Amino acid sequence: MDPIFYTQTITHSCGCIRRLLAGALLVCVLVSAVGAQETREDLSIGAVPIERSLLIYVAEAKGYFELVGLNVTIKDYEAGAHAIRDAAKGLIDAAACSDLVLVQHNMISKLPQMQILGCINSARDTKVIGRRDHGVAKIQDLAGKRIGLAFGTNSEFYISLLPILNDFSLAESLLVDFKPSELGPALVRGEVDAVMLWEPLISKLEQELGANAVSFPGQSGVLSNWVLVAQTEIIQKRQAAFEKLLKGLIMAEDFVNRNPEEAMAVAKKANIVPSDTASRTMEHKVVLDRLLILAMEDRARWVAAKNNIPPSDIPNVSKFLYPQILERIKPEAIRVIY
Numbered sequence: 536m537d538p539i540f541y542t543q544t545i546t547h548s549c550g551c552i553r554r555l556l557a558g559a560l561l562v563c564v565l566v567s568a569v570g571a572q573e574t575r576e577d578l579s580i581g582a583v584p585i586e587r588s589l590l591i592y593v594a595e596a597k598g599y600f601e602l603v604g605l606n607v608t609i610k611d612y613e614a615g616a617h618a619i620r621d622a623a624k625g626l627i628d629a630a631a632c633s634d635l636v637l638v639q640h641n642m643i644s645k646l647p648q649m650q651i652l653g654c655i656n657s658a659r660d661t662k663v664i665g666r667r668d669h670g671v672a673k674i675q676d677l678a679g680k681r682i683g684l685a686f687g688t689n690s691e692f693y694i695s696l697l698p699i700l701n702d703f704s705l706a707e708s709l710l711v712d713f714k715p716s717e718l719g720p721a722l723v724r725g726e727v728d729a730v731m732l733w734e735p736l737i738s739k740l741e742q743e744l745g746a747n748a749v750s751f752p753g754q755s756g757v758l759s760n761w762v763l764v765a766q767t768e769i770i771q772k773r774q775a776a777f778e779k780l781l782k783g784l785i786m787a788e789d790f791v792n793r794n795p796e797e798a799m800a801v802a803k804k805a806n807i808v809p810s811d812t813a814s815r816t817m818e819h820k821v822v823l824d825r826l827l828i829l830a831m832e833d834r835a836r837w838v839a840a841k842n843n844i845p846p847s848d849i850p851n852v853s854k855f856l857y858p859q860i861l862e863r864i865k866p867e868a869i870r871v872i873y
């Protein structure tokens with residue numbers, strides 16, 4: 536055998552073995568506190584079956600939740616705003632949603648306050664898709680057009696940034712509220728001139744419209760965070776269950792980052808349609824960091840302006856975090872002072 540090829544083969548094999556051993560060690564560490572005879576706890580999570588929720592679906596598919604002592608029920612939602620609403624009503628134990636949805640809920644909803652256990656994904660995967668035959672060729676052409684978006688989601692925040700950062704006005708435009716699943720069909724039928732939406736809806740819509748589609752980045756470079764939230768009272772009462780939940784997600788994080796192709800196969804089985812474009816803009820990790828705080832402060836100012844809330848009444852968004860559980864099991868994931 537060629538000595539160079541042999542050396543490369545051995546090196547590659549050793550690398551694979553090291554990754555396998557590291558993954559196995561992480562599993563051992565995270566499940567070491569779970570007794571063999573311990574009764575599994577039930578926990579329900581509301582999630583949107585998109586790539587941003589990948590860690591939740593991977594943890595379930597790979598048996599990580601079961602391994603740490605949880606019986607997890609995942610309830611699919613069309614939008615994170617719907618999931619957090621049900622969690623606040625006590626219909627489910629936890630929800631995954633965007634940072635904006637969490638901030639908006641805590642600032643204007645009369646339902647119980649929610650806190651963040653961990654950020655599980657960050658991405659720039661929102662776009663504006665327009666129809667060329669409706670006179671949309673560049674971002675400034677959105678002026679005076681009918682634009683479809685899902686009210687109450689990140690889209691409302693992002694659409695407000697576009698004219699500011701691209702030197703045009705939406706004063707003569709009409710923003711039309713749709714359910715996320717209705718946005719693509721509405722554009723195809725010509726009911727609107729453009730829509731703002733996210734993957735995997737983007738790829739499907741671009742395929743349907745073909746050359747008639749024109750797309751623009753929708754987030755203006757702003758990073759969006761996908762967070763796991765629950766009622767404060769429920770977190771305090773069920774500390775052990777939420778600790779297990781985070782352990783399962785950390786195991787999923789390790790698996791996704793070590794086995795991206797297999798993770799995408801798991802996603803497809805969960806009816807999540809991965810997008811190459813979205814995947815390149817995403818980071819799947821369980822963390823609470825300063826960037827999340829800064830993002831929520833930005834969202835809070837926007838929510839305040841939209842709802843005529845005085846600046847003096849804008850809350851301290853760091854209080855929206857519940858970092859104690861994550862700090863116990865993965866202290867290096869806590870990058871904020873609280």
